[in-house]
Amino acid sequence: MSAETIAKPGKVKLPENLVFGKIFSEHVFEMDYDSSKGGWQTPVIKKLENLSIHPAAMVFHYGQALFEGLKAYNLVDGRVAMFRPGKNIERLNSSARRLCMPEVDIEQILKWLTDLVCMDKDWIPDRPGHSLYIRPFMISTEPCFGVRPADQYKLMIMLSPVGPYYPEGFKPVPIMVVDQYVRAVRRGTGEAKAAGNYAASLIGQNQAKHEGFSQVLWLDAIEHKYIEEVGAMNIFVRFKNEIATPSLEGSILPGITRMSVIQILKDWGYTINERQISIDEMVAAYDKGELLEVFGSGTAAVISSVSKLKYNDKLMTFNETEAGELALKLYDELTGIQYGKIEDRHNWLTYVD
Ligand SMILES: *Cc1c(COP(=O)(O)O)cnc(C)c1O
Numbered sequence: 001m002s003a004e005t006i007a008k009p010g011k012v013k014l015p016e017n018l019v020f021g022k023i024f025s026e027h028v029f030e031m032d033y034d035s036s037k038g039g040w041q042t043p044v045i046k047k048l049e050n051l052s053i054h055p056a057a058m059v060f061h062y063g064q065a066l067f068e069g070l071k072a073y074n075l076v077d078g079r080v081a082m083f084r085p086g087k088n089i090e091r092l093n094s095s096a097r098r099l100c101m102p103e104v105d106i107e108q109i110l111k112w113l114t115d116l117v118c119m120d121k122d123w124i125p126d127r128p129g130h131s132l133y134i135r136p137f138m139i140s141t142e143p144c145f146g147v148r149p150a151d152q153y154k155l156m157i158m159l160s161p162v163g164p165y166y167p168e169g170f171k172p173v174p175i176m177v178v179d180q181y182v183r184a185v186r187r188g189t190g191e192a193k194a195a196g197n198y199a200a201s202l203i204g205q206n207q208a209k210h211e212g213f214s215q216v217l218w219l220d221a222i223e224h225k226y227i228e229e230v231g232a233m234n235i236f237v238r239f240k241n242e243i244a245t246p247s248l249e250g251s252i253l254p255g256i257t258r259m260s261v262i263q264i265l266k267d268w269g270y271t272i273n274e275r276q277i278s279i280d281e282m283v284a285a286y287d288k289g290e291l292l293e294v295f296g297s298g299t300a301a302v303i304s305s306v307s308k309l310k311y312n313d314k315l316m317t318f319n320e321t322e323a324g325e326l327a328l329k330l331y332d333e334l335t336g337i338q339y340g341k342i343e344d345r346h347n348w349l350t351y352v353d
Contacts, residue, residue: 009074010126018125018163020300021133024048025120029112029157032141033102036151040104045116048158056143058150064140065195066095069232069299070256071162072117072124072132072352075340080121081349082134083299083338086110087256092136095192100149101138109136110350113157118352120159129164131338133300137195165301170323170331172307175230175296176213177279178204179312182221183228183251190228190251197253205231213310215296219279221251226276233296233304234258237277238326240290247274257297257334263346264333279311286316293324302338303331 014023031043059065068088075081089110093103117132124132136157140150181204184190184197204216215231228246229235234255236245243265248254265272285291294306305323309316318324323331336342340349 009080009121009124011122014125014161018161020162021160023161025123025159027116027120029116031155033153039102043112053141054143056145057141058144059139062147063196064099064101064150066099066193067135067137067195068092068193070134071299072134073338074124074126077340080124080352082117084256084348085113085350091193095194098189098192099194102153114352116157123159123161125161131162133160133162170328172305172319172323173214174308175215175217175306176208176211176310177219178207178216179224183218185221186250188251191253193253225278227279228252230296232300233298236295238293239285240292242273243270244273244275244277246277255297257299257302260334261297261330264330283311283314293318293326295324295327302334303327
């Protein structure tokens with residue numbers, strides 16, 4: 001595309017209040033896989049339309065489905081960039097391995113992804129805090145009731161303009177431990193971005209909502225003792241003398257925001273420990289006044305400060321009205337890099353134009 005044909009981002013008329021994930025851009029990427037035809041077929045970028053899929057497609061019966069989530073931003077200099085997209089495609093491949101689905105060529109998908117975002121960049125709202133949410137996903141499409149890995153798959157990428165996660169500013173959120181269900185177990189599918197993990201977590205999410213909390217803090221599924229993650233976010237704890245985050249033991253999704261937060265904390269000279277953190281340790285630290293801050297990290301909200309944490313009858317409160325100090329600092333740093341306001345010292349941005 002020549003410079004003249006590239007429209008400035010934000011040209012598409014969008015409603016003031018964008019509800020997350022309800023509006024989709026004009027184009028989608030689609031690539032089919034068929035093991036009898038040598039694997040991945042030639043992909044297309046086409047206008048968004050309904051799919052026609054056989055009702056026996058194995059995804060509907062045995063749930064081979066994975067997804068990814070990342071964002072593209074309008075930078076302050078007028079360019080458009082994605083945040084660490086290569087990491088999402090690497091993670092797509094590791095999820096695919098776990099679910100016996102085919103892996104993709106990372107460089108090839110990155111190129112197509114860049115073309116797709118460039119084509120629909122007018123869909124990135126030109127308003128503060130807005131972005132284009134990118135949703136790659138893969139499903140098994142082979143029609144068959146036999147239980148085995150399918151021979152046919154479909155990989156698609158969709159785009160959705162989204163508003164700021166916190167329209168009224170960076171607000172702390174209340175979370176609670178839900179103990180009678182588990183999200184994922186070590187050696188299970190927890191570290192894959194498998195659609196089924198979400199199906200398993202909805203009941204806990206409902207319970208938290210019912211009790212007036214916005215997210216679930218999941219404990220490990222074996223001892224019900226160690227904190228794992230929050231909804232679709234990884235978790236960080238700031239103790240008086242330490243910053244810690246649960247180590248990846250197989251049941252936690254390895255978040256790219258988590259990875260970036262760890263790097264930034266190291267850049268700033270903090271020691272950050274990846275280790276098991278028990279909920280009892282948190283309660284004990286809280287009672288001594290040594291639990292200073294809890295926050296989540298994930299693509300959607302970037303950083304989420306926690307205002308309250310409920311565990312059985314214990315209610316711990318932190319930053320009830322204002323976000324925690326470190327959470328806010330990290331939020332400003334990460335979004336600063338994402339919008340091109342702060343130097344991208346680790347080359348995390350991939351420009352689409
Ligand atoms: C996607 C996801 C995260 C966050 O990952 P990011 O790459 O930082 O967006 C955390 N936990 C779960 C369960 C997730 O699905």
